[in-house]
Amino acid sequence: MDFKLSEEHVMIQQAARDFARNECLPGIIERDEKQQFPLEQIMKLADLGFLGMMVSTDYGGAGLDTISYVLAMEEISKIDASVSVCMSVNNSLVCYGLEAFGTEKQKQQYLTPLAQGKKDGELYTGAFLLSEPEAGSDATSQRSTSSVKLAIPISPAILMCCKASPGNWLFIISFNSPSFNPNLVSSFAM
Numbered sequence: 700m701d702f703k704l705s706e707e708h709v710m711i712q713q714a715a716r717d718f719a720r721n722e723c724l725p726g727i728i729e730r731d732e733k734q735q736f737p738l739e740q741i742m743k744l745a746d747l748g749f750l751g752m753m754v755s756t757d758y759g760g761a762g763l764d765t766i767s768y769v770l771a772m773e774e775i776s777k778i779d780a781s782v783s784v785c786m787s788v789n790n791s792l793v794c795y796g797l798e799a800f801g802t803e804k805q806k807q808q809y810l811t812p813l814a815q816g817k818k819d820g821e822l823y824t825g826a827f828l829l830s831e832p833e834a835g836s837d838a839t840s841q842r843s844t845s846s847v848k849l850a851i852p853i854s855p856a857i858l859m860c861c862k863a864s865p866g867n868w869l870f871i872i873s874f875n876s877p878s879f880n881p882n883l884v885s886s887f888a889m
């Protein structure tokens with residue numbers, strides 16, 4: 700097996716490394732202490748095309764492979780875990796799910812701006828709400844159902860995201876079936 704990175708992989712790795720050092724490192728301790736959402740950094744990630752790395756170019760993504768995504772995540776995570784978790788949630792939990800399971804209408808309406816991280820010049824990203832206090836690792840034990848509108852599972856990461864820019868986030872929310880059948884968990888875009 701050939702483990703050598705391609706020229707394109709090395710370029711993406713270097714771009715992510717430079718971004719982390721130049722854009723994430725300055726002010727990181729202050730942002731962390733003040734619990735500030737890294738808005739400026741996420742806007743720049745959108746410009747780099749890092750918010751929809753594996754999304755098809757048909758839907759505004761970068762159309763890159765998993766290795767490229769992992770290399771970029773690795774470089775950014777080394778420096779700034781807050782930026783990298785926002786990047787991973789948008790790429791993996793939101794864009795991937797929509798591209799793999801969404802309808803064509805949902806893809807046109809939501810996936811395209813999500814993959815670009817912007818809509819009408821404003822930040823547009825996604826959050827995934829699955830975890831509940833009593834159903835963390837064992838997500839199929841969640842108690843919220845789609846029939847109970849306000850019983851929305853919220854994780855600490857999502858609270859952080861909501862606080863940043865409530866008007867421009869798409870929330871993918873997972874609910875168990877009313878019969879609490881672990882095989883019937885559904886996700887909704889809101």
Ligand SMILES: Cc1cc2nc3c(=O)[nH]c(=O)nc-3n(C[C@H](O)[C@H](O)[C@H](O)COP(=O)(O)OP(=O)(O)OC[C@H]3O[C@@H](n4cnc5c(N)ncnc54)[C@H](O)[C@@H]3O)c2cc1C
Pocket residue numbers: 784788826827828829830831832834835836837854855856857
């Ligand atoms: C950086 C980050 C971002 C996140 N973002 C989101 C998000 O955006 N949306 C979202 O919905 N969720 C998110 N989560 C996940 C969520 O917040 C929970 O942290 C996660 O699901 C784990 O649940 P828990 O903390 O209740 O731990 P628990 O599930 O209660 O686990 C506690 C401990 O018990 C161990 N354990 C659990 N089950 C077993 C078992 N069967 N056998 C042996 N040991 C076991 C675990 O390994 C762990 O050490 C995020 C988590 C992290 C770390």
